[in-house]
Amino acid sequence: EVQLVQSRAEVKKPGESLKISCKASGYDFTSNWIGWVRQMSGKGLEWMGIIYPGDFDTRYSPSFEGQISISADNSITTAHLQWSSLKASDTAIYYCIRAAGSGYEFENWGQGTLVTVSS
Amino acid sequence: QSALTQPASVSGSPGQSITISCTGTSSDVGSDNLVSWYQQRPGNAPKLIIYKVTKRPSGVSNRFSGSKSGNTASLTISRLQAEDEADYYCCSYGGSDVYVVFGGGTKLTVL
Numbered sequence: 001e002v003q004l005v006q007s008r009a010e011v012k013k014p015g016e017s018l019k020i021s022c023k024a025s026g027y028d029f030t031s032n033w034i035g036w037v038r039q040m041s042g043k044g045l046e047w048m049g050i051i052y053p054g055d056f057d058t059r060y061s062p063s064f065e066g067q068i069s070i071s072a073d074n075s076i077t078t079a080h081l082q083w084s085s086l087k088a089s090d091t092a093i094y095y096c097i098r099a100a101g102s103g104y105e106f107e108n109w110g111q112g113t114l115v116t117v118s119s
Numbered sequence: 120q121s122a123l124t125q126p127a128s129v130s131g132s133p134g135q136s137i138t139i140s141c142t143g144t145s146s147d148v149g150s151d152n153l154v155s156w157y158q159q160r161p162g163n164a165p166k167l168i169i170y171k172v173t174k175r176p177s178g179v180s181n182r183f184s185g186s187k188s189g190n191t192a193s194l195t196i197s198r199l200q201a202e203d204e205a206d207y208y209c210c211s212y213g214g215s216d217v218y219v220v221f222g223g224g225t226k227l228t229v230l
Binding site for chain 2: 037044045046047050059061062095101102104105106107109110111112
């Protein structure tokens, strides 16, 4: 069974850095794209970016390019989403996603990690 | 990049059918058969219900079906049930620069 288990909720101050994680199991981690989707409170889904752990090819949405960093650690089958300087507008739920097949359908989702950025 | 356009809300009575549209451009929805649909119930993560325009993942009810014409994709839910009440999002390949784009979401109310 495929599972994506995300790290716990975080409360941070503006300007702080943060790295959240997504532990994958039940499939060949290096052979599937894995990425992140943002959902701000009461709003829709926004695709942020994705990485292919097999060769670390990474794609970012133009809306998030330069604002985030996506990485993968194959030794522990975990993907990460990182910010170097958080803003209040980064407050949202972040979902980890596994892309199956063509890479453009997201067959599995993590439970979500709530990130709250407030002074 | 602009999100794909979906109606904000639709409603229907149990047993009826509803259709949710998802309008994009020739660069995204119209460019390939890489449209998918997701169901999100309150407090839960989204769930894939349709991929590659018409295909259903294993375990998804055959009451859900997808189609596409030109730059508009559609999700049809037949024989509506109370449990179908949720938010529905379309998603498409967005081109080599954008990669993926979601629709704004549609809230389905079962009356």
